[in-house]
Amino acid sequence: MTSRIKNSFVAGLVLIAPLAVTLYILQLLTNWLLTVVDPVVAWLGLTQTTANNHLLAQALTTGLIVSGIVLVGYLAQRQAGQRMFGNMGRIIDFVPLVNVIYGSVRQVANSLVDHQSRYESVVLVEYPREGVYSIGLVTGEAPPAADSLAGDDAVNVFLPNSPNPTAGRLVVVPDDQVHEIDMSVRAGLRLVVTTGIGEDHSPALRELPADD
Structure with missing residues (x-):
């Protein structure tokens, strides 16, 4: 019984951890971009055309994140980008726990994209x-x-x-x-x-x- 609970916990952790890490990284990235975009919105005087300065900054931040993901995907399809991400993957393989999470996320993504x-x-x-x-x-x-x-x-x-x-x-x-x-x-x-x-x-x- 204890073994089953342990195996279930490990299986659940492996499945939940990649999502939790991804959401955490996105939150950190969003918060950092907001600190950059908020002053830019105020400096450009865009608050005169919108009732919510923070909402506009969030929209711009979302656009930057989506654009960044598209850029990474574009580079990953090019030879130079493949070499760069390949080297990055080899470095991650040496980091305990991170290599397990990164590997599982990458396998699932490959299964869904390269079906x-x-x-x-x-x-x-x-x-x-x-x-x-x-x-x-x-x-x-x-x-x-x-x-x-x-x-x-x-x-x-x-x-x-x-x-x-x-x-x-x-x-x-x-x-x-x-x-x-x-x-x-x-x-x-x-x-x-x-x-x-x-x-x-x-x-x-x-x-x-x-x-x-």
């Missing part, structure tokens, strides 16, 4: 028992040895954990036991990450495959 190159389609697989279906992501065709064992063509299906899709298990499933659904890979990953909370589910999930 098309990683997965082919979203499917339902009858797992872990008959009558219960798990959301899976087809990663490719199974090895020939698996085909001969299954007695039919088979595919590799990754069953992601929820709410952390970077972990899960790989199963080899015969083609006739893989049920394709009308859902994009992005929507499937979002469903896993949010654990289905607040999602407008596809009719494909409500119309589960009927038993033969």
